[in-house]
Amino acid sequence: MGASEKEMTALLRQRGFLPSASIRSRLLGLDDLEGVLNCSGEVGFEKGFLTNEILESMLQVWNQKNKSEPLLPTPAREKTPTLGRTIAPILAPEPLDLKFRNNLPDWNTADFSENASDAPSDILVHYDITGNSITEGKMADITSCFSDRLQSIRKMIIQNSNLPRTPTEISRLHAESSRYQGYENKAVAIGLVNEPRYTKNGHLMWRLEDETGELTCLLTKRKGDDRDRAHEQILEAGLMPDDVLGVSGTFSQTGDMFYVDDLHFPMQASHQKTSAEHGVSVAFISDIHVGSKTFLEAQWHKMVRWFHTDPLAKTIKYLILSGDCVDGVGIYPGQDSELSIPDLFGQYTEFARLLELLPDWVECVMLPGNHDAVRPAEPQPTFEKDIQQDYNTTTFVGNPCDFSLHGVRLLSYHGKSIDDFVAGLRTVTYADPVEAMRQMLRRRHLAPQWGGKTPLSPEPEDGLVIRQVPDIFVTGHVHGHACVDFKGTTLICSSTWQDQTSYQRMLGFQPKPCMLTIVNLKSHATTSIPFA
Ligand SMILES: [Fe+2]
Numbered sequence: 428m429g430a431s432e433k434e435m436t437a438l439l440r441q442r443g444f445l446p447s448a449s450i451r452s453r454l455l456g457l458d459d460l461e462g463v464l465n466c467s468g469e470v471g472f473e474k475g476f477l478t479n480e481i482l483e484s485m486l487q488v489w490n491q492k493n494k495s496e497p498l499l500p501t502p503a504r505e506k507t508p509t510l511g512r513t514i515a516p517i518l519a520p521e522p523l524d525l526k527f528r529n530n531l532p533d534w535n536t537a538d539f540s541e542n543a544s545d546a547p548s549d550i551l552v553h554y555d556i557t558g559n560s561i562t563e564g565k566m567a568d569i570t571s572c573f574s575d576r577l578q579s580i581r582k583m584i585i586q587n588s589n590l591p592r593t594p595t596e597i598s599r600l601h602a603e604s605s606r607y608q609g610y611e612n613k614a615v616a617i618g619l620v621n622e623p624r625y626t627k628n629g630h631l632m633w634r635l636e637d638e639t640g641e642l643t644c645l646l647t648k649r650k651g652d653d654r655d656r657a658h659e660q661i662l663e664a665g666l667m668p669d670d671v672l673g674v675s676g677t678f679s680q681t682g683d684m685f686y687v688d689d690l691h692f693p694m695q696a697s698h699q700k701t702s703a704e705h706g707v708s709v710a711f712i713s714d715i716h717v718g719s720k721t722f723l724e725a726q727w728h729k730m731v732r733w734f735h736t737d738p739l740a741k742t743i744k745y746l747i748l749s750g751d752c753v754d755g756v757g758i759y760p761g762q763d764s765e766l767s768i769p770d771l772f773g774q775y776t777e778f779a780r781l782l783e784l785l786p787d788w789v790e791c792v793m794l795p796g797n798h799d800a801v802r803p804a805e806p807q808p809t810f811e812k813d814i815q816q817d818y819n820t821t822t823f824v825g826n827p828c829d830f831s832l833h834g835v836r837l838l839s840y841h842g843k844s845i846d847d848f849v850a851g852l853r854t855v856t857y858a859d860p861v862e863a864m865r866q867m868l869r870r871r872h873l874a875p876q877w878g879g880k881t882p883l884s885p886e887p888e889d890g891l892v893i894r895q896v897p898d899i900f901v902t903g904h905v906h907g908h909a910c911v912d913f914k915g916t917t918l919i920c921s922s923t924w925q926d927q928t929s930y931q932r933m934l935g936f937q938p939k940p941c942m943l944t945i946v947n948l949k950s951h952a953t954t955s956i957p958f959a
C-alpha cells in the first residue's frame with residue numbers, strides 16, 4: 428500500500444522536497460514512496476521543487492535497483508499494486524517488420540490514382556502564427572488568451588455535447604445552490620480546470636473556474652449498477668490542468684462541494700472527411716535531427732532511391748516535415764559530443780541538400796519543433812529567412828499549422844505537449860502517443876497545461892485551440908510511429924529519422940525510426956513504408 432497523505436508530507440519535509448501540485452497524487456500512488464525518494468541522490472536532486480521530470484528519473488533509478496519486480500501491463504496493475512506506471516516501453520521492443528518492401532505492393536493502385544506531376548499545387552494556410560504574434564507576455568495577454576480559450580471551447584461544448592440544460596455562470600450557481608441539491612434538478616457549468624488531483628479514496632477532485640467564480644468539483648468512484656464506462660475512463664485517465672470542460676451535477680447540503688454526474692467535452696461524435704478532387708498523396712516524416720551522430724543517413728538514401736523508383740512514390744505530391752528537422756545546438760547539456768555537424772546553419776544547409784535529392788514533383792511543408800532555431804514558446808513562428816534561402820520547393824509554416832491540401836484539412840503540430848499529457852493523464856504513455864492525440868482532439872486543444880513542460884506564448888487569441896476538426900492530424904516529437912482513424916480523423920504519429928539516442932537508451936526507450944506514412948488525399952487510403 429502507498430503512504431498516507433500525512434506520511435508523504437513528513438517524508439517530503441524531512442528531505443526539503445517541494446512537489447508540484449500535479450504530482451502529489453502520483454506520489455501517493457507509489458508503493459515504495461520512501462524507496463523512490465531515496466533515489467534522489469543518484470539523479471543529482473538535493474532539495475527544492477520536485478517536478479515530474481525529476482520524479483521520472485528517480486523512478487527509473489528505482490526500477491533499475493528493483494529489476495526483479497516484473498513491470499505489469501495496465502489491466503494487471505489495477506489488481507496488483509505496483510510502483511507508479513510505465514511511461515515508456517522499457518522492455519525489449521517488439522520486433523518491427525522493417526524489411527524493404529521488395530517491390531510487393533501492399534497498396535491498391537485504385538486508391539493512389541494520380542501522379543503528383545499531373546496535379547497543380549494547392550496549399551491553403553488557415554492558421555499560422557508567423558508574422559501574427561502580438562503578445563507582450565503581460566498579465567493582460569495571459570488573461571485574454573485564457574478567456575478566448577474558455578469562450579471558444581465553451582461554444583463547442585454547447586454545440587457538440589449533450590448538455591442536460593443551458594450552462595449557468597458559476598457565481599449564479601453558488602447563489603442558487605439550494606435549487607440544485609435534489610437528485611432531479613441538475614446544474615450545468617463550463618469552465619477551466621484548476622489543480623486536478625486524486626483523493627485518498629480514488630475520487631477525482633478539481634476546481635472549475637469561469638469569468639464569475641469557482642466551483643469545487645468531485646467525481647466519485649461509482650459502484651455496481653451506477654458504473655458506466657465513460658465515467659470510469661475519466662476517473663482512470665484524470666484531467667489536465669487548464670482543460671476547458673462542462674460539468675453537470677448537484678451541490679452538497681452545505682453548497683461548498685459540487686458532485687459531478689457527467690463531464691462534457693467539446694468533441695463532436697464523428698467527423699466527415701473531405702475528399703480531394705485529385706488522387707495525389709501526402710507523405711509524413713518528422714524529427715529528422717540532421718546534425719546528430721544518430722541521424723540515419725543510409726536509410727535516408729534508401730528512401731531517396733525508393734522515391735525515384737517506386738510507382739507509389741510518383742503519387743506523393745507533398746511531404747510534411749513536422750519539426751525537429753535538425754538536432755540544433757545547445758538544446759540539452761552535453762549535446763556537443765553527440766553532434767556530427769556542430770554548426771546550426773551547417774545543419775540546416777545539410778538538410779536542404781538531403782531534401783534536394785528527392786524527385787522534383789515532391790513539395791515539402793516544413794514546420795519547427797523544440798530542437799529548431801525558432802522561439803520555443805508555442806505557437807512557434809517559422810524559420811528565419813537566412814535558413815529558408817537554402818531550400819527549394821518548400822513551404823515554411825509555424826508550429827502548429829492548420830492548412831488544406833486540395834481542400835483536405837490538415838493540422839500539423841510538432842507534439843511537445845505530449846510530454847505534458849504523459850505526465851498529466853494516467854492513460855497516456857510514450858509507448859502509445861496517439862492516445863495523447865485522441866485526448867487533444869477530445870479537448871479541442873493541443874497543449875492545455877500552462878506552466879508544464881511546454882512553453883506557451885499567451886497570444887490574445889489562443890493559437891492552440893483546435894478550431895476546426897482536421898481530416899488528418901499529424902504530430903511527431905516522441906519518435907514513435909502510428910497511423911490510425913479516430914472518429915473520422917486520420918491520426919498520424921510521424922516517424923523519426925534518428926536512431927536511439929544515449930538519453931533514450933538510458934531511459935530504455937526504443938524509437939520506431941524511418942517509416943514513411945502516406946495518405947491519399949482522394950481515397951484517404953493509408954500505407955507506411957519502412958526504410959530501417
Ligand atoms: Fe525529436
Ligand SMILES: [Fe+2]
Binds near residue numbers: 751797841903
Ligand atoms: Fe521534439
